[in-house]
Amino acid sequence: MNLRLFHRRLAVLMGVAGLVAFAGGAGFEPLSALLATIALGTALFWHPDPERSARMERFWLPLAALLVARALWHVFVIEDDIVIPVVDLLLLLLTAEALRSLDAPNDLRLYTLSFALILASTAYRPGVLFLIAFVGYIGLATVALMVGHLRRQAERHEVREVPLGRSLLSTTGGLSCLILGVALVVFVTFPRVSQGWAGRGETMTTSIAGFSDQVSLGEHGSTILGNPQIVLRVEFPNGPPAGLGGLHWRGRSYDRFDGVRWTRSDNLPPSSAPTTWYRERWEGESIEQRIFGSALDTRVLFALHPALEIDSNNGIQPLFDNAGDFIYWGRGQPAYTAWAPTGPPPTEELRQPAGGYHPSDDHFLQLPRRFDPAITELADSLTVGIDNRYDRAVAIRDWLQTFTYTRELPTTARETTLSHFLFERRAGHCEYFSTAMVTMLRAIGIEARNVNGFLGGQWNDFGNYLVVTQNEAHSWVEIWFPGYGWVEFDPTPAGSGTAEIASSRWWPGRILFDGVQHRWNKWVLDYSMDDQLGIFSGLLGSRTLEDLEQPNTPTDATTQSPWAALVLLLVAAAGWYWVRATGPTVEPGTQMYMQLRSASSRAGVGVTPGLTPLALVERIRAESATTARDAERVVDLYLRSRYGHERLGEPELREMREALRTARRALRTRA
């Protein structure tokens, strides 16, 4: 095999891996990505002769200058992100190097440029594609560096044939596993002293409708139609709760309805219930949810209602607004932990007529100006004779659930009205149901609001977490119960279509891929000091993190000792290896003679390469007879040990050391 050709191909493939890694993070401008791919593909099979390569040089330089100018224009004129123009420049340089003659000693430049692409991609939050490219890059780099080294050495020593067998290549490729292993150990154990890297993830945000400050009737429902984009991945550290399909992942609430659209009031007074109500009066232990959201164009934090607390350590700052919704400040993909009660207050308690604080009537009893009185009559008729708001709400919800769920949207303006939905069509999707229920409740004096979010999700057995896609976008209702806060009611009948997703041909593969992606996000991109402490506490046998913080807490000695012994063993092995590897290899007599030569040389005694030991003594004697006596003693002992095969004992070595010290001092004085 032609070593140079093979080496060039490996280096070009490293460039391709860098290209893929960057595409996995930030993407490319399509044109530059296409051109670079074509050029690198060409470089794998075509290599110009030196003359043509030199001609092509004249072409690359102006192009590079043009791209430098473009980058400067981005920075100083339009004040845009500089990374993409710089990466385009990197791609051009990579292409130019890849398309050089094989004689060009440019392998280091190729390595550097491909590494720069990998480095640039770390500025983003790349997905699993980065991982694939990174593993490929390490494998290629291992082989390329080895082949490149052999190539340079063979050329330097004019060796024509280098035995580059398959076994050698595969062994070297196997070394990349070792390197990745070291990378993993360093990654896991290196102390995370800083937190909060959000990357430049905004370029990858997913557009999502239904969570802005205003939502038109039917707009939110449009996202339901065939959009399998994953928006949430939810883990339950304490085990998944029952009825996963019925979990409502609450996003935003809307208080004003004008007959066509829902809006959020700017001047909404605080209208959330005190957390103590939820903690003390709602049912069950709290459900812990570790939620990994996708980067969306709207900064809403989704969680089960009511969110008692939301906490994050990945660089976002959760904020709590007047409606009780959670939004966040920060960039990138939010990862956070939320806690919520397992269920609503007991039905009997909700049925009790309770006085107390009511949120603003202006907002939560508001109805459109041209509100159809038939709807009020309908609500009255459905709740006649019922004396508590819980049963009234249930009556309206149950009546609505006799309707048909359909994702077919109305075709004319008249068909989009609430009246048409309630009295003629009697079919629609979640937004119509929730809007109808809110307005009917408000019409009979019960404070209610419309809520958008997601319903249910698909359980991922591969990663043990819940996958929520945009298909599961949903609207439902929250009703105010004095003393208990906002309680969810969902009037939409069953049939939201998630079963269709699960039965899709691609879904199992997608779930598997998403499991990998989720692990990547969780264990790599968002890996933190807490995760490190968790791992180490597990290894050391501590049951909780608190155990680590309390040194006096007794831990399970039987669990700890094997690990401690292993660590000690490893340290001892490393020490033994180091001592063996760095032990003295030169005889002390020889060392001292060499020191005498060096000292003589520094003192200006002409020490030439071929100068014999006795000649050295003579030269020293010419300078100083006294110094020569000591030098002679050193040389005599050296010759005895070196050529006389005499093993110098400690007294001789001491004598030699003393003579050397005196001679060196005298020589230094002379110098």
Added chain:
Amino acid sequence: MAFTLGTVAVGFAAMNTGNNLLYLLLGAMLGFIAVSGWLSEQAIRGLRVERRAPRAVTVGLDMRLTYEVTNEKRRLPSLAVELLEQGLPESAFLVHVPAGGHTTTKSVNSFVRRGIYPLGSVTLSTGFPFGLFRKERDIHMPGEITVWPRTDRAVREPAPRVGRIPSTGMSARGAAGSRGEYRSLRDYRVGDDSRDIHWKSSARLRGPVIREYERDGAETTWICLDLRGEPGEAAEVAVEVAASLASRAVSQHRPFALVVGDDVLEPADGMGQLERALDVLARADFSPDAPPPSPPVSPSNCILVGIDARPGFGDTLAVGRRARLVHKDADE
């Protein structure tokens, strides 16, 4: 070095930003360093080296040191290993020694000065597998190389008996009667007696041409090297002149003897005698206080080679500046 600095920079960036992918990159770079160090160590470990060196070599000529290398490791081959003799510039290179295998390589060096060169350590070094770092291991293999002086220096044919000291500084020529039968003409060399110039031929050939004479083939050439004088370039030339005389005697199948200070190499002929003479010359150390050569025969039968001309010898080949001055004075 660049790789190490890059690793430090990536580590600094990772700690500063908290970007986990930079930690991953840092880990991979440290992995490269660790694997490189470990494999380099393995590549030079478990190699048994045997050196085959010539006993002696002439200044300026190639010296080939042959190394027989056995890889005593059971599984790991050794690749891209350099073998460098301490003090010698050129190394030998092993591209591949299979596990449990054996191979041979050689280095080619040359010396610019005669002398006794100790062969000490052979340094095995490698940058394998990535060329990021070099690992070295010294193997002690005591030995020595005798570097003989050159024997091809152009020297005029000396005369066994000396009449006067010529003015050229490079030679002292014997009386005319000492010459044998006329043999041939040859080009003039520095140090030739101007009385031997054949003027007619010189005029015809437009360059000085010298007459050469036959000598008695049974006559032993006594070469006396005078070690009195400062070590240096002139001393080395004197040694080379002596070596060239000895070489010429051997090529002419004549016996010769060598006197260096107190050492006397008894008359003999053949290549063995020449090697013995070159060994002696390789070890010769010049000194202003060195004893004068003391041949066991009459000095008038000897050719003195030295830095300065000394009277009393059959012929003198002096190479130093002072010799020229003395000759000039004598001429004047």
